[in-house]
Amino acid sequence: MSRLIKREVLDKIPSDSDRHLGVDYILAKLKIDSKNVRMKDLDRLKACVSSLRTRCKEKFNAASRKADKFELKNSAWLDSEFHLPELRVEKNLENSACELSAGRRPLEFQKKSERSQRREAAKISTQNEHDPSRIILACKHAARKSGEKDLHAVLKEVSKSPHRPSKIRKLLDTSTSVIKKKNLNEALSFLLKNSLTKNVYINMRLEANSCEGRHLATI
Numbered sequence: 049m050s051r052l053i054k055r056e057v058l059d060k061i062p063s064d065s066d067r068h069l070g071v072d073y074i075l076a077k078l079k080i081d082s083k084n085v086r087m088k089d090l091d092r093l094k095a096c097v098s099s100l101r102t103r104c105k106e107k108f109n110a111a112s113r114k115a116d117k118f119e120l121k122n123s124a125w126l127d128s129e130f131h132l133p134e135l136r137v138e139k140n141l142e143n144s145a146c147e148l149s150a151g152r153r154p155l156e157f158q159k160k161s162e163r164s165q166r167r168e169a170a171k172i173s174t175q176n177e178h179d180p181s182r183i184i185l186a187c188k189h190a191a192r193k194s195g196e197k198d199l200h201a202v203l204k205e206v207s208k209s210p211h212r213p214s215k216i217r218k219l220l221d222t223s224t225s226v227i228k229k230k231n232l233n234e235a236l237s238f239l240l241k242n243s244l245t246k247n248v249y250i251n252m253r254l255e256a257n258s259c260e261g262r263h264l265a266t267i
Contacts, residue, residue, distance in 0.1 A: 051129055052074060052077060052102075052128070052130040052132065053126075053127055053128070053129065053130060054100060054125065054126050054128055054129075054130045055127055056073075056077075056130075057070050057073065057074065057097065057100060057125040057130050058070075058100065058101065058104055060072075060073040060124070061097070061101050063125055064101065067094065067097050067098055067101055068094070070097040070100075071090070071094055071097055072102070074093065074097070074132070078135075080135065083217050084137050084138055085135055085136070085137060085138075086136060086138070089133070089134065089136055092133040092134075093132065093133055095133075096130075096131075096133055101158055107121070107122050107125070115144075139264065182208070184203060184206070184207050185207070187203055187205060188200055188203045188207070191203060213228065215266065236262065
């Protein structure tokens with residue numbers, strides 16, 4: 049397999065939106081047809097190229113965005129090997145995919161069994177190193193792109209700060225708790241102390257019950 053240098057790959061990516069050109073260059077250099085590479089392997093390759101581009105930008109910014117300074121400090125890194133993820137090449141993969149698509153279509157996530165959903169969710173979590181922040185950010189992005197405005201708003205609210213989930217949970221626990229009933233003497237004492245009629249007191253209790261769970265926005 050041909051040895052790839054970071055500098056060569058980066059030269060093919062003039063901007064963030066052109067990262068696919070880096071992938072195309074790598075496959076061409078290795079003489080691999082993308083049609084014979086599984087999608088998950090291509091995704092890993094794209095992630096590696098994106099990571100390389102991001103790392104290069106960080107180093108460039110650290111060099112005060114001066115090309116000569118950047119080159120001086122990072123020439124060894126630029127000329128080092130670009131390590132590829134595992135790419136399993138399978139001939140006639142495109143034909144196999146066509147045969148699969150002609151058969152039964154894969155089930156949508158919501159239509160899968162609960163066990164299958166848990167297994168797929170666990171796989172996604174593993175792929176993201178079980179990092180809740182990364183997964184929630186991806187969920188917010190997916191919710192926004194798919195038009196799930198309410199879900200996006202909730203996820204945005206939850207992720208405002210590391211302490212947000214704890215505060216929301218405490219509020220929910222408080223708002224869903226049953227209002228403690230007063231005994232006869234306590235109710236009578238409350239009526240006399242506040243100069244209330246029995247009907248006013250009953251209406252106050254009913255209103256208090258109906259207002260449970262309305263205080264989320266006040267966290």
